[in-house]
Amino acid sequence: MPVGTIAGALLAIVGVVGVLVPLVAWAERKQAALVQGRLGPRRTELAGISALGLLQPLADLLKILGKGDPPLKGPMARLRGMAPLVALIPVLSVIAVIPVASTYRFGDATLRFVVADPAWGLLYALVASILALYAGVIAGLTSSDPLARLGALRSLSHLFCAPVVLGLAAVSVFLVYQTLALPEMAQAQDATFRVFGFLEFLFGVPLTGGLAVLTWFTLPAWGALLQPLGFLLFAAAAVVGTGRAPFDAPTAGPELAGGHLREYAGVRLGLFQLADHVAVLGVAGLLVTVFLGGWSIPWLPQAHLVDFVARGVGSFQGFGSGFANGVCVSLHLICFAGKFGIVLWVLIALRGGLSRFRSDQVIALCWGILVPLAFLNIFMTAWVVLGVTGQGGN
Amino acid sequence: MDVTAIVFYTMGALIVIAGLGVSFASRDSLVTCLNFLVVMLSTGVIFLLLDAPMIAVLQILVWSGVTGLAMVFAVMLVGRDNRTFRPAGIRLTKIAGGLLVVIVLAEWLRFTADTRSSLPPVPPGYGDSGGLGVALYTDYLLVVELVSLLLLATLVSALVLVDRKAGR
Numbered sequence A: 001m002p003v004g005t006i007a008g009a010l011l012a013i014v015g016v017v018g019v020l021v022p023l024v025a026w027a028e029r030k031q032a033a034l035v036q037g038r039l040g041p042r043r044t045e046l047a048g049i050s051a052l053g054l055l056q057p058l059a060d061l062l063k064i065l066g067k068g069d070p071p072l073k074g075p076m077a078r079l080r081g082m083a084p085l086v087a088l089i090p091v092l093s094v095i096a097v098i099p100v101a102s103t104y105r106f107g108d109a110t111l112r113f114v115v116a117d118p119a120w121g122l123l124y125a126l127v128a129s130i131l132a133l134y135a136g137v138i139a140g141l142t143s144s145d146p147l148a149r150l151g152a153l154r155s156l157s158h159l160f161c162a163p164v165v166l167g168l169a170a171v172s173v174f175l176v177y178q179t180l181a182l183p184e185m186a187q188a189q190d191a192t193f194r195v196f197g198f199l200e201f202l203f204g205v206p207l208t209g210g211l212a213v214l215t216w217f218t219l220p221a222w223g224a225l226l227q228p229l230g231f232l233l234f235a236a237a238a239v240v241g242t243g244r245a246p247f248d249a250p251t252a253g254p255e256l257a258g259g260h261l262r263e264y265a266g267v268r269l270g271l272f273q274l275a276d277h278v279a280v281l282g283v284a285g286l287l288v289t290v291f292l293g294g295w296s297i298p299w300l301p302q303a304h305l306v307d308f309v310a311r312g313v314g315s316f317q318g319f320g321s322g323f324a325n326g327v328c329v330s331l332h333l334i335c336f337a338g339k340f341g342i343v344l345w346v347l348i349a350l351r352g353g354l355s356r357f358r359s360d361q362v363i364a365l366c367w368g369i370l371v372p373l374a375f376l377n378i379f380m381t382a383w384v385v386l387g388v389t390g391q392g393g394n
Numbered sequence B: 001m002d003v004t005a006i007v008f009y010t011m012g013a014l015i016v017i018a019g020l021g022v023s024f025a026s027r028d029s030l031v032t033c034l035n036f037l038v039v040m041l042s043t044g045v046i047f048l049l050l051d052a053p054m055i056a057v058l059q060i061l062v063w064s065g066v067t068g069l070a071m072v073f074a075v076m077l078v079g080r081d082n083r084t085f086r087p088a089g090i091r092l093t094k095i096a097g098g099l100l101v102v103i104v105l106a107e108w109l110r111f112t113a114d115t116r117s118s119l120p121p122v123p124p125g126y127g128d129s130g131g132l133g134v135a136l137y138t139d140y141l142l143v144v145e146l147v148s149l150l151l152l153a154t155l156v157s158a159l160v161l162v163d164r165k166a167g168r
Helices: A003-035 A056-066 A077-097 A121-141 A146-159 A162-177 A182-188 A197-203 A209-216 A228-242 A266-291 A302-313 A321-353 A359-389 B003-025 B029-049 B053-078 B090-115 B129-137 B141-165
Strands: A103-106 A109-112 A192-194 A218-220
Touching: A003 A056, A003 A077, A003 A266, A003 A321, A056 A266, A077 A121, A077 A266, A103 A321, A121 A146, A121 A162, A121 A182, A121 A228, A121 A266, A121 B029, A121 B053, A146 A162, A146 A359, A146 B053, A162 A182, A162 A228, A162 A359, A162 B053, A182 A266, A197 A209, A228 A266, A228 A359, A266 A321, A302 A321, B003 B029, B029 B053, B053 B129, B129 B141
Parallel strands: none
Antiparallel strands: A103 A109, A192 A218
């Protein structure tokens, strides 16, 4: 395995666990405070500076590490002890396939901003997220606590819903991009499409004369604009899959007092919480990459941007395409971070903004509404793709 | 020994141990299910080593993701103690299962003896989503249709059962 890949993987893990997860934990507290009209965390200080309570996650970590972690008892204590790792490792590995920027050439060297680039990246992300869902089932079913078992049963019933919708939404995405590799999907969205192009398709003649003005209207070829229904379905199913509010019936505090998390404390509970936060990051990363253009800047494709910057600085000595690519990397990273932040905030806001769905409501929502809509979306997408390309696939 | 060989033998050992666990080890159906999941996950990794990533992902998605879940759900409904679960004809099933193992083993031995050194290298792109789709809907169309019929029959039976239980 190349050294660059290992370094990238380590950097991704440190960046996610050390920087992004604490930020998510802080944002959740602040967002809940906003919804409830409170100030939120602001008392953690370092050298007299509170910095909006940004140190609160550190205090939370110290609190969790300081708590006792009583040994799990019962015939399957070892299996139950492994459940937090079953929750964490798959969701952490999803981060590896999400590209945070494009591919750039600096002389002979190529710089890529993705740890792993399998041709089946989207499927891999789905598989890993499904495997992570087993953690709740293992934790609950191996417990002798009736509330934990009830939580596991609810987890199972959600498990029969979310992956189905996710998989069906992924099929329509696959039809549009004709690839399952996430970097290629992001690259495909680094373009525009004509809003009224469908008129030419419908009538079979190019828009000329006065109608030619319609060809000026373009939109970024983002998945959310090409596949609005697929985007909504994917987002809804992904939030159900994470088991977070408002779909947190398996661990509902007032009813099940934590469900399958009831018997965990200390580091193991901390690992579950870490997995929960990493899962949100993964969902946000996937939504941005698959549906919101990834790193691409709207109406400014990478080639144009590099060309524009290179021409702008071309008259100065010492600056060439390397500098232009450097600017491009920075802008793409900023663009990805901006979209990622917005999606993350929306996902966190759902937690405070919606009341909890009952398990039967989740099942009815998935099988009664989302699955039929997903099938409809697949057939309509296939019809349009067949009509536009004249052939299926490749 | 390179990394591939280490991963292969580790996964092979896991498959055998977890497979034995499925058949003999536990009185708890949940542990049996989890052993089954380990078998399927390890098989998926071996498919990855064989340069068949699509099959590997589908293997894990279908068996670990969907079938495994259905099994865990069934275990939740019928109870976890294997000793209390004694359906009729279980001995016949065991004999049939043993026979199947012998047949598969014999077939595998014959296959490896025949083709150990004569297997051609796979062409690039073999086993990816496009190739798999084309193979399924051309060479194996009949099998695909038969399996889909089976699934349809299962669906209809489930609906009939539910309808009866609902008293209609």
